Amino acid sequence: MPTYLDFEQPIAELEGKIEELRHLPNAGDLNIAEEVARLQQKADKLLRQIYSKLSPWQKTLVARHIDRPHFSDYVASLIEDYTPLAGDRLYADDRAIQGGLGRFRGRSVLVLGHEKGTATTRMQYNWGMAKPEGYRKAQRLMETADRFNLPLLVFVDTPGAYPGVEAEARGQAEAIARSIEVCLKIRVPFIATVIGEGGSGGAIALAAANRVLMMEHAVYSVISPEGCAAILWRNRDEGKEAAAEALKLTAQDLLGLGIIDQIVPEPLGGAHRGKADAVNALGDALERSLNALTGGTVRDFRADRRGKFLSMGRKGLA
Numbered sequence: 001m002p003t004y005l006d007f008e009q010p011i012a013e014l015e016g017k018i019e020e021l022r023h024l025p026n027a028g029d030l031n032i033a034e035e036v037a038r039l040q041q042k043a044d045k046l047l048r049q050i051y052s053k054l055s056p057w058q059k060t061l062v063a064r065h066i067d068r069p070h071f072s073d074y075v076a077s078l079i080e081d082y083t084p085l086a087g088d089r090l091y092a093d094d095r096a097i098q099g100g101l102g103r104f105r106g107r108s109v110l111v112l113g114h115e116k117g118t119a120t121t122r123m124q125y126n127w128g129m130a131k132p133e134g135y136r137k138a139q140r141l142m143e144t145a146d147r148f149n150l151p152l153l154v155f156v157d158t159p160g161a162y163p164g165v166e167a168e169a170r171g172q173a174e175a176i177a178r179s180i181e182v183c184l185k186i187r188v189p190f191i192a193t194v195i196g197e198g199g200s201g202g203a204i205a206l207a208a209a210n211r212v213l214m215m216e217h218a219v220y221s222v223i224s225p226e227g228c229a230a231i232l233w234r235n236r237d238e239g240k241e242a243a244a245e246a247l248k249l250t251a252q253d254l255l256g257l258g259i260i261d262q263i264v265p266e267p268l269g270g271a272h273r274g275k276a277d278a279v280n281a282l283g284d285a286l287e288r289s290l291n292a293l294t295g296g297t298v299r300d301f302r303a304d305r306r307g308k309f310l311s312m313g314r315k316g317l318a
Contacts, residue, residue: 002273005061007050011269014043047269054217056244056253060225062217063196064159067272069279071098071113071155074195077279078286079104079111085141087133091170094134096126096158097206099141104153105287110145112138112206113155116196128197129162132175135205139175139182146186151290154192154206159224161202176205183208184309187302189293191286193264194218194251195271210305211289212259214251215282216266220259221249259312262289 004012018039021032054062062068075082079102087093099112117125130138145152161172183190183206192209198220214220223231228247229239248254251263264285267274293299 003066005058005065007058007061011043011047011050014039014046018043044268051269055241056219056247056250057225057241059217059250060197060219060244062270062272063219065270065272066119067275068196069271069275070117071115071157071195073275074113074155074279074282075102075111077276078283079109082111085144086137088136088140090136091133094126094131094137095124096128096130096162097134097138099138101150104151104290105283107290108150109153110141110148110150111153111155112141113195114158114202114206116157126162128158129160130158130202131162131164131167132170132172135161135172135175135179138206139179142179142182142186145188149188151188151294152186152190152209153286153290154190154209156192156194156198156203156207156220157196158199158202159197160199161205173201176201179205180208184306185302187300189290189301190305191289191293193282193286194220194260195282199224208305208309210293210301210308211261213262213264213282213285213289214254214260215264215271215278216251217270218251219249220251220254221247223247225249 018036021036021039024032082100082102084098084100096114097112098115099110101108101110103109114128114130115125116122116128142152161167161176190209191211191213192207193213193215194203194207195215196218198207198218200222203220225240225244225247226236228243230236232243233239248257251260254260255263262285264282267277271278293301
């Protein structure tokens with residue numbers, strides 16, 4: 001059975017009844033198959049209705065869903081001959097950020113991203129919250145892509161950079177700033193996708209790309225709704241829905257603002273309900289974006305990238 005979010009409880013009840021009926025023997029005049037079909041049709045309709053009008057806070061919950069595809073899922077399905085690379089060569093290997101070499105649909109690439117881990121391994125990956133050594137690893141791998149002229153594919157999924165004292169002591173802010181600098185400096189085609197949460201500097205440190213994609217129910221913001229509510233309303237819980245609305249953190253909001261370039265559709269009910277379909281949809285979108293970047297005339301990817309970010313926020317100012 002899937003893990004249900006609070007607003008999905010009506011769906012949970014229907015699907016629970018469907019499972020019960022499927023385990024009953026076919027008795028007497030009761031046509032179990034017809035009843036299951038009727039309830040399934042009702043559940044699908046309800047799912048469609050709920051997901052057609054998700055609030056920003058509900059989208060945040062979907063983006064955080066424990067069963068959403070992670071970096072490792074996308075790599076396993078989309079990247080052939082994947083060879084992981086580890087460590088920052090300065091301090092340690094941060095498992096919250098993963099990366100390596102591989103082939104994406106016949107093309108050699110370097111892939112990089114946050115890994116949250118599963119329900120049983122999230123502590124090992126620190127819930128996708130990287131420390132300075134993680135961002136320094138990212139810098140090393142991005143520079144490797146630049147050195148060997150390999151397109152860079154990045155998958156963003158983090159609540160934010162790790163806020164612990166030890167991370168600050170080892171230069172968290174500097175590591176994030178340097179990572180953004182490297183993003184803007186490299187000369188290869190660079191595509192970043194927000195696959196779940198894109199939280200604060202921990203996300204932008206890997207996402208200052210030529211093309212920024214977002215999954216349909218992903219979120220991308222300078223701060224979490226709870227963090228914003230704690231600052232503005234002094235209450236993390238009561239103000240989180242208003243904060244999520246004000247932050248304009250959904251893919252639909254950000255496409256309208258020109259912050260991202262494309263929304264990748266998810267299966268009905270979110271990527272966690274159809275992992276293979278979600279992964280394939282992103283694979284197709286990445287292939288189209290990569291072909292658009294590398295086809296035709298030779299481009300200055302660094303200049304394109306810098307121009308893209310410098311132009312943000314200038315709409316209507318001229």
